[in-house]
Amino acid sequence: MSLQRDIAYFFRPRGIAIVGASKTPGKIGHEIVRNISLSGYPGGIYPVNPNSDSILGFKCYKSVGDIPSLVDLAVIVVPANLVENIVRDCVNKDIPAAIIITSGFSEIGNKDLEERILSIARSRLRIIGPNTFGIYCAKSKMNATFGPNNVLEGKTAFITQSGALGLALMDWTTEEKYGVSSIVSIGNKSDVDDADLVEFFSMEPSTKSILIYMEGLKDGRKFIEASEKAIRKKPIVVIKAGSSKRGAQAASSHTGSIAGQDTVFNAAFKQVGIMRAEGMTQAFDWMQAINENPVPLGEDLVIVTNGGGIGVLATDKCEALGLKIMDIPDDLSKELRVIIPSFGSVKNPIDLTANADDALYGKVLRILVKNRQVDGVLALFCQTANIDPILVAQVITDLREKEKLRKPITCAFIGGHLSQIAYSRMLEKKFAAYPTAERAVDGMYALISRYRQLRHPAGS
Amino acid sequence: MSLQRDIAYFFRPRGIAIVGASKTPGKIGHEIVRNISLSGYPGGIYPVNPNSDSILGFKCYKSVGDIPSLVDLAVIVVPANLVENIVRDCVNKDIPAAIIITSGFSEIGNKDLEERILSIARSRLRIIGPNTFGIYCAKSKMNATFGPNNVLEGKTAFITQSGALGLALMDWTTEEKYGVSSIVSIGNKSDVDDADLVEFFSMEPSTKSILIYMEGLKDGRKFIEASEKAIRKKPIVVIKAGSSKRGAQAASSHTGSIAGQDTVFNAAFKQVGIMRAEGMTQAFDWMQAINENPVPLGEDLVIVTNGGGIGVLATDKCEALGLKIMDIPDDLSKELRVIIPSFGSVKNPIDLTANADDALYGKVLRILVKNRQVDGVLALFCQTANIDPILVAQVITDLREKEKLRKPITCAFIGGHLSQIAYSRMLEKKFAAYPTAERAVDGMYALISRYRQLRHPAGS
Numbered sequence: 036m037s038l039q040r041d042i043a044y045f046f047r048p049r050g051i052a053i054v055g056a057s058k059t060p061g062k063i064g065h066e067i068v069r070n071i072s073l074s075g076y077p078g079g080i081y082p083v084n085p086n087s088d089s090i091l092g093f094k095c096y097k098s099v100g101d102i103p104s105l106v107d108l109a110v111i112v113v114p115a116n117l118v119e120n121i122v123r124d125c126v127n128k129d130i131p132a133a134i135i136i137t138s139g140f141s142e143i144g145n146k147d148l149e150e151r152i153l154s155i156a157r158s159r160l161r162i163i164g165p166n167t168f169g170i171y172c173a174k175s176k177m178n179a180t181f182g183p184n185n186v187l188e189g190k191t192a193f194i195t196q197s198g199a200l201g202l203a204l205m206d207w208t209t210e211e212k213y214g215v216s217s218i219v220s221i222g223n224k225s226d227v228d229d230a231d232l233v234e235f236f237s238m239e240p241s242t243k244s245i246l247i248y249m250e251g252l253k254d255g256r257k258f259i260e261a262s263e264k265a266i267r268k269k270p271i272v273v274i275k276a277g278s279s280k281r282g283a284q285a286a287s288s289h290t291g292s293i294a295g296q297d298t299v300f301n302a303a304f305k306q307v308g309i310m311r312a313e314g315m316t317q318a319f320d321w322m323q324a325i326n327e328n329p330v331p332l333g334e335d336l337v338i339v340t341n342g343g344g345i346g347v348l349a350t351d352k353c354e355a356l357g358l359k360i361m362d363i364p365d366d367l368s369k370e371l372r373v374i375i376p377s378f379g380s381v382k383n384p385i386d387l388t389a390n391a392d393d394a395l396y397g398k399v400l401r402i403l404v405k406n407r408q409v410d411g412v413l414a415l416f417c418q419t420a421n422i423d424p425i426l427v428a429q430v431i432t433d434l435r436e437k438e439k440l441r442k443p444i445t446c447a448f449i450g451g452h453l454s455q456i457a458y459s460r461m462l463e464k465k466f467a468a469y470p471t472a473e474r475a476v477d478g479m480y481a482l483i484s485r486y487r488q489l490r491h492p493a494g495s
Numbered sequence: 496m497s498l499q500r501d502i503a504y505f506f507r508p509r510g511i512a513i514v515g516a517s518k519t520p521g522k523i524g525h526e527i528v529r530n531i532s533l534s535g536y537p538g539g540i541y542p543v544n545p546n547s548d549s550i551l552g553f554k555c556y557k558s559v560g561d562i563p564s565l566v567d568l569a570v571i572v573v574p575a576n577l578v579e580n581i582v583r584d585c586v587n588k589d590i591p592a593a594i595i596i597t598s599g600f601s602e603i604g605n606k607d608l609e610e611r612i613l614s615i616a617r618s619r620l621r622i623i624g625p626n627t628f629g630i631y632c633a634k635s636k637m638n639a640t641f642g643p644n645n646v647l648e649g650k651t652a653f654i655t656q657s658g659a660l661g662l663a664l665m666d667w668t669t670e671e672k673y674g675v676s677s678i679v680s681i682g683n684k685s686d687v688d689d690a691d692l693v694e695f696f697s698m699e700p701s702t703k704s705i706l707i708y709m710e711g712l713k714d715g716r717k718f719i720e721a722s723e724k725a726i727r728k729k730p731i732v733v734i735k736a737g738s739s740k741r742g743a744q745a746a747s748s749h750t751g752s753i754a755g756q757d758t759v760f761n762a763a764f765k766q767v768g769i770m771r772a773e774g775m776t777q778a779f780d781w782m783q784a785i786n787e788n789p790v791p792l793g794e795d796l797v798i799v800t801n802g803g804g805i806g807v808l809a810t811d812k813c814e815a816l817g818l819k820i821m822d823i824p825d826d827l828s829k830e831l832r833v834i835i836p837s838f839g840s841v842k843n844p845i846d847l848t849a850n851a852d853d854a855l856y857g858k859v860l861r862i863l864v865k866n867r868q869v870d871g872v873l874a875l876f877c878q879t880a881n882i883d884p885i886l887v888a889q890v891i892t893d894l895r896e897k898e899k900l901r902k903p904i905t906c907a908f909i910g911g912h913l914s915q916i917a918y919s920r921m922l923e924k925k926f927a928a929y930p931t932a933e934r935a936v937d938g939m940y941a942l943i944s945r946y947r948q949l950r951h952p953a954g955s
Contacts, residue, residue, distance in 0.1 A: 066880065143838060181880060183911065197804025199849040203877035206911025248804060276807035279814030285844050286807045314808060314933040315909075344657025344708060347736035347746045348774060354739030378603060384745050389659040417663035420526065420641060449775075451643065451666025473774040 041161050042227065042235040044132035046172045046217065048107035049078050051179065052099055052130070054121050055112035055137075056082030056090050063136060064112045066181040067169065068093065074171075074178035079104050099124040108132045110169065110179050115139035115148065118165065122155050134179065135164035141223050142166050149225050156226065167222030168198050171205070174216065174241040180205070189214015190243035190326040191319075192236040194221055194229060196250045197276075204315065212462040213319045216242040224253060230261035237265030243326045245271045246318050250286040255303065263307040263493050270325050270485050272310045272318050275300055308488040310481065317477060324467040324478030328443040331486045333410035335361035336479065337403050338384035341391040342417035345449065345472045346384030349415055352476045358483055360384070367406055374398050389419045397430030404434055404442045410486075411443035413479055415472050416457075418450025424457035432464050443482045447475035501621050502687065502695040504592035506632045506677065508567035509538050511639065512559055512590070514581050515572035515597075516542030516550050523596060524572045526641040527629065528553065534631075534638035539564050559584040568592045570629065570639050575599035575608065578625065582615050594639065595624035601683050602626050609685050616686065627682030628658050631665070634676065634701045640665070649674015650703035650786040651779075652696040654681055654689060656710045657736075664775065672922040673779045676702040684713060690721035697725030703786045705731045706778050710746040715763065723767040723953050730785050730945050732770045732778050735760055768948040770941065777937060784927040784938030788903040791946045793870035795821035796939060797863050798844035801851040802877035805909065805932045806844030809875055812936045818943055820844065827866055834858050849879050857890030864894055864902045870946075871903035873939055875932050876917075878910025884917035892924050903942045907935035 051071060057064035068082050068091050081104070082090040085097045096102050099109065099121065109125045111118060115137050125133050133156070140149040149165065156162055163170065169180030173188040182205040189208070193215050195201035201220050208215055216239070219232055229247055236242045245265065252258050262271050277286035278297045304311050312318035336358055340346035353360050360383050363371070371381040374395065380386040387395055396414070403409050416427050428448070434440045446461060446468045448454040454470070461468030469475045511531060517524035528542050528551050541564070542550040545557045556562050559569065559581065569585045571578060575597050585593050593616070600609040609625065616622055623630065629640030633648040642665040649668070653675050655661035661680050668675055676699070679692055689707055696702045705725065712718050722731050737746035738757045764771050772778035796818055800806035813820050820843050823831070831841040834855065840846040847855055856874070863869050876887050888908070894900045906921060906928045908914040914930070921928030929935045 061880075183880070195804070197802060199800075199802030199877035199879055200804040200909070202849070202879045203802065203805075203910040203914070206878050206914065207909065208911075210911040210915055250804065250807060274808070276804055276811060278811040281814060281820050281843070282807045282810035285803070285810055285840070285842070285846070288840055288842065288846075313812070314931060316931055316933070340659075342657060342659030342663065343745070344655070344660040344710065344736055345663075347710060347742045348734070350742035350745055351736060351738040352773070354741060360741050380745070380748055382745065382748065383741070386745070386748075389662070417659035418666050419659055419662045420521075420643070449660075449667065450663040451668075451670040454663070454666065455670055471774060471776055473776070 038231060038234060039238060041131065042231055044107045044161070045134070045163060045170055046239070047175050048132065050081060050104050050106040051076070051078060052081045052083050052102055052106045052109045053112070054083040054099060054109055056084050056087070056095060058087055058090055063181045065090070067110055067112065067136070067179060070178040070180060070184050073184045075176040077176065081106060099128050099130070102128070106130050108134070108179070110134045110136060112136045115145070119148070119152055119155065122152050122160065126155060126159050130160060132161050134167060134169055135162060136167055136169060136181070138166040140165045141225065149223065153225055162226040163219065164222035165225065167220035168202055169220055171218040180218070180220065185209050186218070187212060187214040189216060191215050191246050191322045192217045192239070192242040193246045194219045194232050195248040196221055197248055200248060207315070211319070212459060213323060228253065230254065230257040233258070233261045233265045233271065237268045242269065244269055244322050246322060247271070248274045248276070250276050259303050259307055262309055266308045266488060267492060270310065270488070272312050272321055273304060274312050274314065274318055307493045310484055320469065320474050320477050321481035324445050324481045325485055327465050327467045328482055329441055330489060331410040331443045331482050334359045334483055334486065335408060335410045336413065337361060337363070337409050338413045338415065339387065339399055339403065340384055340415040340417070341387045341389055341419070341422070342415065343386045345415050345417055346386055349413060349472045349476050350384050352473055356476065356480045358476070358480060361409070364408055367408065370402055371399060389417070390421060392422050393426035393430050396427050397433070400431060400434060401438070401440070404440045404444070409442070411479055411482060413475055414444060414446045415475060416446070416448050418448070418454045424448050424450060424454045425460070428457035428461050432461065432466060443479070445469065445475040445478040447472045498691060498694060499698060501591065502691055504567045504621070505594070505623060505630055506699070507635050508592065510541060510564050510566040511536070511538065512541045512543050512562055512566045512569045513572070514543040514559060514569055516544050516547070516555065518547055518550055523641045525550070527570055527572065527596070527639060530638040530640060530644050533644045535636040537636065541566060559588050559590070562588070566590050568594070568639070570594045570596060572596045575605070579608070579612055579615065582612050582620065586615060586619050590620060592621050594627060594629055595622060596627055596629060596641070598626040600625045601685065609683065613685055622686040623679065624682035625685065627680035628662055629680055631675070631678040640678070640680065645669050646678070647672060647674040649676060650701070651675050651706050651782045652677045652699070652702040653706045654679045654692050655708040656681055657708055660708060667775070671779070672919060673783060688713065690714065690717040693718070693721045693725045693731065697728045702729065704729055704782050706782060707731070708734045708736070710736050719763050719767055722769055726768050726948060727952060730770065730948070732772050732781055733764060734772050734774065734778055767953040770944055780929065780934050780937050781941035784905050784941045785945055787925045787927045788942055789901055790949060791870045791903045791942055794819045794943055794946065795868060795870045796873065797821060797823070797869050798873045798875065799847065799859055799863065800844055800875040800877070801847045801849055801879070801882070802875065803846045805875050805877055806846055809873060809932045809936050810844050812933055816936065816940045818936070818940060821869070824868055827868065830862055831859060849877070850881060852882050853886035853890050856887050857893070860891060860894060861898070861900070864900045864904070869902070871939055871942060873935055874904060874906045875935060876906070876908050878908070878914045884908050884910060884914045885920065888917035888921050892921065892926060903939070905929065905935040905938040907932045
């Protein structure tokens with residue numbers, strides 16, 4: 036089997052056995068059946084438990100072997116000492132993929148048991164885990180996790196080595212309106228590892244970008260090679276924990292990972308173009324910008340603002356990050372001067388002043404987006420009494436939706452409740468919008484980084 | 496008059512004249528009368544306009560000289576060419592303080608007019624502005640601005656050289672639940688400058704910390720000297736725009752400021768202990784931690800988490816910022832081991848694991864807060880199915896409210912809607928809480944910085 040087909044069974048299974056399913060709400064074996072059912076998964080759902088006849092309305096089987104239908108994925112939640120037998124049952128039924136939720140393996144030093152399971156599975160059954168909370172896949176309407184059931188669909192595949200962080204993030208996606216195409220709790224990486232998933236997601240059509248929370252790697256070379264190939268198609272962002280000495284020690288006791296020398300990771304990431312984010316917010320801010328925009332065609336950026344101070348701060352941050360705030364060419368300057376009042380500035384950052392209304396924002400942005408010398412626009416907005424943030428959001432979304440003008444653009448809506456609403460609407464309409472100017476700059480930084488990656492790929 | 500008394504007239508006036516008041520909603524001269532009235536200001540409100548008899552129910556006077564009562568503050572909104580005469584009227588009526596809202600002075604090159612006004616006012620009338628949006632003071636229930644009327648009361652005095660940013664921030668305080676004791680739009684700083692306000696706020700009882708958005712300084716030495724004194728009483732955070740070459744140029748065209756050499760600012764700030772924030776969010780995160788906590792008695796910090804990954808990331812960030820994640824002493828380790836399950840970690844970061852409930856959080860935090868060797872606690876929480884964020888918030892607030900245990904503590908609630916509610920409740924109860932671990936670390940960084948400032952003050 037090819038890796039692509041192998042891994043696809045985890046994300047597009049035609050039938051799922053939940054081994055260790057339970058009638059008792061709150062138990063993991065119950066929550067997983069419930070989530071798979073609630074998420075609208077259209078394939079067969081087969082709870083396995085020798086002591087039940089049915090669970091949540093699904094017929095329950097005594098063993099995996101008793102299931103009369105095709106099963107592509109087994110989700111295993113039985114106690115650790117029973118996992119070995121269940122894996123054998125799965126192999127005997129020709130199930131190609133298993134997620135082992137159960138913990139108590141190499142992460143607590145129980146390496147032998149994990150090795151025995153692998154030797155049973157070898158070459159016939161691919162395993163994610165053990166010690167995971169499962170997999171979510173938006174396109175398959177499959178939430179095979181014991182996490183929340185209201186994950187927001189989006190374009191980023193998220194691979195996490197931390198359980199609690201991944202679970203918290205599932206809720207966070209909905210609250211922050213940052214969607215994901217898939218979430219994989221990768222657990223102990225006994226078999227399927229980051230490299231396999233990077234390769235898979237680089238080909239998976241509903242995924243536009245890949246985010247990994249990583250504490251350590253078993254096979255660094257494999258990961259870097261897979262990333263080098265994948266990055267030509269999709270950007271990869273990594274949150275690598277354990278950069279500090281104490282952090283690395285904690286990571287080691289947490290997942291049994293060897294965090295490795297941080298400088299080695301940094302060098303390898305840089306070489307192939309992996310972006311390393313400081314934390315969740317930065318990672319998703321980057322993803323948002325990349326997912327919702329075309330890749331820029333160059334590095335010439337323009338800042339537009341109605342608040343001079345915000346324009347200055349954004350300019351400072353751009354320069355600190357190595358982003359180029361272009362000189363406005365004469366012809367463009369003249370075109371802008373006609374509509375921008377004399378006390379405003381047509382120099383970059385372009386300052387429309389606090390008197391600006393939504394119509395002026397619209398006119399200026401239209402000119403900038405149409406101008407071939409401009410490669411990207413930062414549209415920054417301070418809420419004042421003169422102007423409704425929601426109308427500003429409207430003129431920006433209209434550019435793309437009504438006038439079909441697409442150019443990289445990141446927006447900031449700074450203010451109170453109305454700004455919050457405007458910002459949320461932008462996210463819903465698939466624009467890269469942020470509540471602060473710093474974050475809009477950070478988003479643009481990701482776009483320019485992506486431009487540079489594609490222009491000068493590793494090894495070229 | 497002493498500076499303290501001088502400046503106090505702006506913040507605790509016994510009567511306010513609004514010169515250029517208007518009957519027309521939306522006009523600045525109307526909005527200011529409306530805001531002063533709506534904010535519950537208890538002193539006299541005296542609109543001045545030769546063409547009206549009353550405005551918003553307040554008797555309107557033909558001129559400042561016609562007001563029969565005591566006026567401590569004039570808010571001037573007449574066109575620029577009329578300001579000179581109005582200032583003369585104010586001096587003649589012995590008004591000690593004036594805010595000149597009107598723009599069109601030195602910021603557009605009209606320096607002569609500004610100078611003439613100063614020469615009229617000199618030594619008898621102190622001026623804030625021109626080119627400002629006014630002043631808000633929570634304690635006096637005075638919103639003498641044309642901004643929003645629902646500012647959240649808090650402990651930080653905010654001085655801003657940018658109008659739009661300040662106005663947006665007024666809304667932002669309510670949305671983000673970050674209160675302010677005062678907001679001063681400082682405008683062109685023709686008379687009253689940052690140094691005067693720093694000195695004033697360092698003595699003003701409702702202010703616990705001072706935040707300045709600054710584009711440039713006219714008298715750097717005066718500011719640094721004032722700050723050096725003030726910082727012994729209250730921390731000062733500055734957002735200094737114009738660190739980049741282009742940013743400095745833009746700042747110059749925006750407020751007519753000379754931004755100065757950024758390295759000079761940095762050196763001076765460092766010397767006296769001014770903290771320089773990257774933007775609004777960081778500045779308020781720092782303030783929040785300092786405002787709602789006692790100053791630490793030392794640098795030994797402990798991280799508590801239910802998510803191993805978040806604990807590692809926080810540890811990394813602490814180390815990067817020079818914060819000390821202490822080794823847990825044997826006696827404390829033993830005390831914790833009794834209540835923390837064996838698969839959790841009693842090493843720092845302390846990992847309660849995803850199975851932790853609110854009771855365990857409460858027990859562990861109580862032990863840490865009571866322990867004399869621990870100087871500060873970072874309480875990090877990932878939302879999982881096992882535990883309600885609101886209950887976790889409750890056990891943390893109970894420590895202070897019911898058990899009277901006060902020790903520096905910053906919290907992060909990471910997750911979805913319930914985490915958001917828990918985090919908001921913490922803010923309402925005056926705790927330093929954040930939606931991400933990075934920001935909780937940043938808050939603790941501010942507390943440790945404050946400890947170091949007070950331990951090793953400038954010039955000591």
